[in-house]
Amino acid sequence: MKTTDFLAFDIGASNGRGIVARFDGERITLHMVGNFENNFISKGELGHWDFHHILGEMKACFQKAKAQGFEPACFGIDTWGVDYGLLDEAGELIENPRAYRCATDHEMEAAWEKVSKREMFEHTGIAALNFNTSYQLYRRVLSGDEALKKARTLLMMPDLLGYYLTGEKGTEYTNATTTGLWDVKKRGWSREIMAKLDIPPDIFTAIDRAGTPRGRLKADIAKALGVPQVPFAAVGTHDTASAVAAIPGEGKFAFCSSGTWSLFGVETKEPVLTDFVFDSNFSNEGTVQGGFRPLKNIMGLWLIQECRRVWTREAGKEYTWPEIQAMARATPPLQSIVDPDAPRFFTAGQMPRKIQDYCRETGQPVPRSIGEIARCVYESLALKYRWAVERLGDILGEPIQSLNIVGGGIQNPLLNRMAADATGLPTTVGPIEGAALGNALMQAQALGLVKDIAEARALARASVETTLYEPQTTQAWVDAYGKLQQLMEASA
Secondary structure (H helix, E strand, O other): OOOEEEEEEEEOOOEEEEEEEEEOOOOEEEEEEEEEEOOOEEEOOEEEOOHHHHHHHHHHHHHHHHHOOOOEEEEEEEEOOOOEEEEOOOOOEOOOOEOHHHOOHHHHHHHOOOOOHHHHHHHHOOOOOOOOHHHHHHHHHHHOOHHHHHOOEEEEHHHHHHHHHHOOOOEEHHHHOOOOOEEOOOOEEOHHHHHHOOOOHHHEOOEEOOOEEEEEOOHHHHHHHOOOOOEEEEOOOEHHHHHHHOOOOOOOEEEEEEOOOEEEEOOEOOOOOOHHHHHOOOEEEEOOOOOEEEEEEEOOOHHHHHHHHHHHHHHOOOOOHHHHHHHHHOOOOOOOOOOOOOHHHOOOOOHHHHHHHHHHHOOOOOOOOHHHHHHHHHHHHHHHHHHHHHHHHHHHOOOOOEEEEEOHHHHOHHHHHHHHHHHOOOEEEOOOOHHHHHHHHHHHHHOOOOOOHHHHHHHHHHHOOOEEEOOOOOHHHHHHHHHHHHHHHHHO
C-alpha cells in the first residue's frame, strides 16, 4: 500500500513540534519526530523570539524524520498569530522577532487617536487587543524605530520560517487576518489603516491561501541536512486555523483550540461586524477555506503554566500535569473564581500570588495550596467557556448545539469534564494534535490528494479518536457562573 508522508511543523509560544503525518489513502496517523522548547528572551521592556534556535530545531526535524524512516513529500508550518520579522534590502532578518506578550495598552490607545477603535474594527474585524500586529508596529512608529525604517519586507512568523527554508516570500491568509491590518471587506491589506498609522505599506507581501504550493527546501539546506529538496506548501499558518480545519464536528458546533490560549469560535462565510461582536471584543479571523472565525481569545492554560513555573522554582522539582490535576481533584469545588482575562494575568511572573490577590480583593476565599490554586484556574476557565459559548450563540442567532475542543489542553480530563458541566453542552475532545493534523490536511490539498475542507474533515473523522463528555451541570455551576458575571461587570 502506497503511503504519503507530510512533515507538519506546529510551533507554539512555549514549544515546537515536528510531526510526520502518514497518509495511507484512507486515514492519517501522526508520528512525533521532534519536540523543542520555545521561550522568548527578555531584553529590557521587550521580549524577542530566538528565531535561529527555532530554525535550527526545525532543520534537525528533517534529519530526524529521515532517520526514523519517513520520506516527506511536503512540509508546512503553523505558529501563533500577530508576531512577525522584518527583512532588510538584502533579505536578511534585521533583529529577532518581538514577542507579543511585551505589548502594552499605550501604543493601542495612541493609535486610536489616529484611527478610532470602532473604525479599526469595521475595517479589520479584529478585536482591540494590544498585541495586534498593527499596534506592535505603531509602537515602532512612535519610537522612530530604526529596524522599521530599514525594513523592506515584513513576514509573519510561519512565513518568515518558510522563507528562510525555501527563499520564497509570501503571507498566508489566516495569519494575515490576525494582524489588524487586513481589510475584511476589500479582502486585502488595509492601506487606509496603514496610512493613518504611518506604517509603510510596501513591506507587506502578496497573500496566498492554505493548500497552495510555495517552493521547496533550498538546495544548500537540503544538501547540508542530507535530505531531498522537499516541496513546501502554505497551510493554515495560524495554528488555530489549522486546528479548526481538523475538527471532525458537524452541525452548529462551537470550537475551542485549547493551549496557552483558549480560542473559542464558530465558522462563518462572511465576517460578523455587528455592535454585539464589537462590544464583546470578538475577532473575525480567517479559515483555511477563505471564510471567517468569529472568536474570542481567552487567556487559557497560560495561567496554570505560569503557576507551574513558580511552583517548580520554589520546590526545586517539576510537578507533572497529572500531579497538579490530582491535587486539584482532591480540593473542594467552586470555592473561588477569577476572570482569566483580567489584565493582571496577561504578563509573566508570580501568577499564584496574582490569583491570590485577585481572590482577596474580590472578597473570596484565598486559595493557598497548589490544588486550591489549580482548581480555581480550571474552574474559572470552564466558566469563561460558558460565557464565550453564550455569545457565540448570539452571534449565530441560534443556540450552540455542541462544543468541540482540540489541542494539547484536552490532555486534562478534569478540565474537559468541567467544560461540559459549566457550558451544559455535549463536549467532544480530540484530536490532541489538531493543528498538526490540519496542517497536514492542507499539505494533502496542495498535492491534490484532498479536494476541499469537506473531504479534509471526512479524513479527520476517519483518522482521529475522540471522547464525548455529556454535561452533568449542577446548581453550584450555575451559581458560580453568576459569580463570574458579577466579577466581570464590576471590572468593566
